[in-house]
Amino acid sequence: MKIISKFHDYYDSIQGYGFDPTIVYIRNRDEIYKHDLSKSIPSLRLNGLYNNGYKHSLGDIGEIYFCGKRYRFVNFIKSINEKTIFLYFYSLESLLYYLAKAYKKDIKKRSKAIQKYMKPYEKECKEFYSINNDFEQNTKLHEQFNTPIFTVYNKNDKPDIVINPSLKNMNFQKIFDPYRAFQEIDMFLSGVLQSPENKIVYINDNDMRDKKGFNNMSFKKEKWKHI
Numbered sequence: 001m002k003i004i005s006k007f008h009d010y011y012d013s014i015q016g017y018g019f020d021p022t023i024v025y026i027r028n029r030d031e032i033y034k035h036d037l038s039k040s041i042p043s044l045r046l047n048g049l050y051n052n053g054y055k056h057s058l059g060d061i062g063e064i065y066f067c068g069k070r071y072r073f074v075n076f077i078k079s080i081n082e083k084t085i086f087l088y089f090y091s092l093e094s095l096l097y098y099l100a101k102a103y104k105k106d107i108k109k110r111s112k113a114i115q116k117y118m119k120p121y122e123k124e125c126k127e128f129y130s131i132n133n134d135f136e137q138n139t140k141l142h143e144q145f146n147t148p149i150f151t152v153y154n155k156n157d158k159p160d161i162v163i164n165p166s167l168k169n170m171n172f173q174k175i176f177d178p179y180r181a182f183q184e185i186d187m188f189l190s191g192v193l194q195s196p197e198n199k200i201v202y203i204n205d206n207d208m209r210d211k212k213g214f215n216n217m218s219f220k221k222e223k224w225k226h227i
Helices: 012-017 036-040 092-103 107-129 135-145 178-193 205-211
Strands: 002-005 024-027 030-032 049-051 054-066 069-080 083-089 149-153 161-163
Touching (some): 002 012, 012 178, 036 149, 069 107, 083 092, 092 107, 135 149, 135 178
Antiparallel strands (some): 030 161, 049 054, 054 069
């Protein structure tokens, strides 16, 4: 797979090991505002978490459509000494563990921290991460937006959909390493979407014959009448 893009993503380096030039991924970023798909993302109430100078505020919530499958995420913005860090969590377990760790550095006390601070949110978070993935339905959306990757948000200050987002900025390495991500995109483009550069136009036999300058008698012996 050959990638044509104005930005670099974490899996791009795999091209250095060789690629099939007939599969082309034209990775143009685009933003769509006011799309009904954003309504499918439920809201969460995990804002305003503080601990000894650490401030955890809820950033983006949404989901990534990646090669026919949906990955829902919660993004937290953490501020430490005027430095801002963006963290993405793709599972309930990783989210609860991180928040408990933020409150309690002692490993033995983290389970109690989860019960104390996160118990009111646990059911809501569990429902948030429960996704019924329908490959066929997801693929229809990929075809609609003509891309193997897009992100859906439900925040008013964000576009509802981002076509071809930068996955390295969303910690997507937690889901797929660079090789696996590259391989998944390559297979999805060639086997499901098919890159626009790689689509085959089929011509029927008669049209192909005429295009080559032949006629319906070119490969037949003509019958001669004896005079």
